[in-house]
Structures are given as structure tokens and as C-alpha cells.
Amino acid sequence: AQTVTxxxxxxxxxxxxxxxxxxxxxxxxxxxxxxxxxxxxxxQMILVIRQEAYKQQNATENRxxxxxxxxxxxxxxxxxxxxxxxxxxxxxxxxxxxxxxxFGTGTSxxxxx
Amino acid sequence: xxxxxxxxxxxxxxxxTSVKIECRSLDFQAxxxxxxxxxxxxxxxxxxxxxxxxxxxxxxxxEKDKFLINHASLTLSTLTVTSAHPEDSSFYICSARxxxxxxxxxxxxxSGTQLSVL
Numbered sequence: 001a002q003t004v005t006x007x008x009x010x011x012x013x014x015x016x017x018x019x020x021x022x023x024x025x026x027x028x029x030x031x032x033x034x035x036x037x038x039x040x041x042x043x044q045m046i047l048v049i050r051q052e053a054y055k056q057q058n059a060t061e062n063r064x065x066x067x068x069x070x071x072x073x074x075x076x077x078x079x080x081x082x083x084x085x086x087x088x089x090x091x092x093x094x095x096x097x098x099x100x101x102x103f104g105t106g107t108s109x110x111x112x113x
Numbered sequence: 114x115x116x117x118x119x120x121x122x123x124x125x126x127x128x129x130t131s132v133k134i135e136c137r138s139l140d141f142q143a144x145x146x147x148x149x150x151x152x153x154x155x156x157x158x159x160x161x162x163x164x165x166x167x168x169x170x171x172x173x174x175x176e177k178d179k180f181l182i183n184h185a186s187l188t189l190s191t192l193t194v195t196s197a198h199p200e201d202s203s204f205y206i207c208s209a210r211x212x213x214x215x216x217x218x219x220x221x222x223x224s225g226t227q228l229s230v231l
Contacts, residue, residue, distance in 0.1 A: 035219075035220075042224075043151075043204060043206075043224075043225050044222065044224050044225070045157075045206065045208075045220075045222035047219060047220075050219065089154075091156060091157070093220075095220075100147065100159060100162060101147070101159075101208075101220055103156045103157045104156065105155070105156045106154075106155070106156050108154070
């Protein structure tokens, strides 16, 4: 069975500072994908970043980057230069090829002005 | 990028009535769509996988007679909440993958439907 764990239900960060959201997962699969999705108050799910498990290089999208540790089954999200618009729920998600997504329990991030 | 349209965005109904929610892939053909339910401040819970031209696959604990799913075309899946009761009040989200897309492992989400049963 696949599980995704986010151990931080709530976090806050000062505007312009950096914050890291944690995610661990458990799987016996070798080929899979990991994602971070953002859900702002509008509740629209927005893809933030994606990582292929076969790639050793950590994915980066502008202010968002991940620290992917495959052996440790860890997939954390770093948000640099936090902005007020980053306030949202963040969900870590896991998918192995051709199958469904598994979502973590979410981390509520508040950016403080 | 791929777009998934979900309608209505919110609905209020009386207890005992049925409500239909539509999920459309606007610029790609989705052989598989997914229906999620989300309670306030909680994660997305997969309810069922909707397969075009065949019966949906329901997750354990989800009543298939209560939540009817129809995927009659490659671009449309519907979720009907039958004989809705207040405990069915929730936020329902659909999603789909573009199997032909360059990044077909990505999920594209509808904007969700808030159902309130009085």
C-alpha cells in the first residue's frame, strides 16, 4: 500500500522569508512521480511542482524547489521569498505509473505580512 | 495546458433530492476521470475512478448506489448524489489525466462543487 505523510498540519512564515514543508511516503514501487499541489482559498487545485523518481536532480520552478531523497522516501518543498499569495493548503501527492494519486493530509501555510 | 471544467460550482438542495455534478475535459479526451470528496481542512479522499464506457471503480466504503457515476463519453463524467442528506454536504472535485499529453502523469482538476443539503 502507498501512504503519504505530512507531519506539519500548520505552518507560518514571514513575507520574503523561506519555508520548508515536509512530506514522506512509503512505497515498494521503483518508478513513480511525486507532486506538490497548492489549494488556495478558492479551493482550485494548482500544481506547484513535479518530480520523477528516476531523476536524481531536484526539480525547481522559480521560487519553489524540492529536496527529493529517494532512499529516505522524503520529498520536501522549499518556498523562497514567500509571498502573501502563497497562503494556501499544500498537498504532497504520489503516483506510480498508470495508477491513481495518493494525497497527504495537507499543510496549511500562512504567509504573514 | 489541459482544462477540466466542473459544473455547478455550488448547489443547495433539499434533503431527499438528487444532484448531478458534471466534469468535462475541454481540450483532451479523458478515458479516466477521478472523483474526490473533501471535508473542510482535510485532504482529498478518492471516491471512485470513472472509466469511459464501463462501470466506475469505487473505493472501499463509498456507496455506489448513493453516488452514481456515468462516463458516457471521452470528455464527460457525471456524479449524481442520489437522495441527498445533510451528511452528504461536502466539496466534490473531479480530475483527469491527459493520456496523450506530454506530461500525462499530471492530474488536471476541476474547480470543485460545494454541495449543501438542507
